[in-house]
Amino acid sequence: MKQHPLAQYLEAVPDFPKEGILFQDISPLLRDHFVATIDAMSLLFSAKEWAEVDYLVGVESRGFIFASALALKHDKGFVKVRKPGKLPNVHASMEYGLEYGTDKLEMQKGNGKKVIICDDLIATGGSMQAAAKLCNEVGYEVVGMACLVDLKALNSFSHDGMTVRSVIQFDD
Structure with a gap:
């Protein structure tokens, strides 16, 4: 498979944030x-x-960059999925696994509108899966998921039959 031209601008950083992880900056x-x-x-x-x-959902923190820019480009609203303690009036929270540990995400109450969830990178799929489940739990309808980089070798994630769409994919 031919790689997207933007892939050449990623910087691979070995042993970050932990030894054995090849971080795609x-x-x-x-x-x-x-x-x-x-x-x-x-x-x-x-x-x-x-x-x-209706809305673009950004997963903290780099997902905010993409979701907010896409929301602006397409004249949509922006919704945040935050880490604990950073969001008032939390309606639901969920713990999830990372490539190198665990974390937790929180959301405010939704309103039944349709959303696309955005993040920078999907590795194991833990944060995207947690965000999708949270969106459903708080009252949004997930109609799409997108990220810039997909480390396909580490995940086979899908939510309600939808896979994450990505610009750049790494199969190994």
């Missing part, structure tokens, strides 16, 4: 190719799909 993309990155993520969904979405 998106900082060069954000710094030098932000508009192209958002445009590429936008193309993951059709015009019809964008028309049916």
Whole structure:
């Protein structure tokens, strides 16, 4: 499979944040190719799909970057999924597994609207799965999931039959 041209701007950082992890740093993309990155993520969904979405959900913290930019581009609202203690009026929370530990996410009450969940990278799928379950639990309808980078070798995640759409994929 041919890799997306933006993949060349990722920086692989060995042993970060823990030994044995090869971290894919998106900082060069954000710094030098932000508009192209958002445009590429936008193309993951059709015009019809964008028309049916109400909100973009950003998973803390780098998911905020992509979800808010896509919300602005498509004239949609933005909803946050936060780590504990950073969100008032929490309606639901969920613990999940990471490639290198565990964490927890929280959300405020939803309103039945349709959402696309965004994050920077999917490794094990833990945070995306937690965000999708939280969205459903608080009252949103998940109609799509997107990320910039998918480490496919580490996950086979899907939610209600939907897989995460990504711009850049690593199979090994």
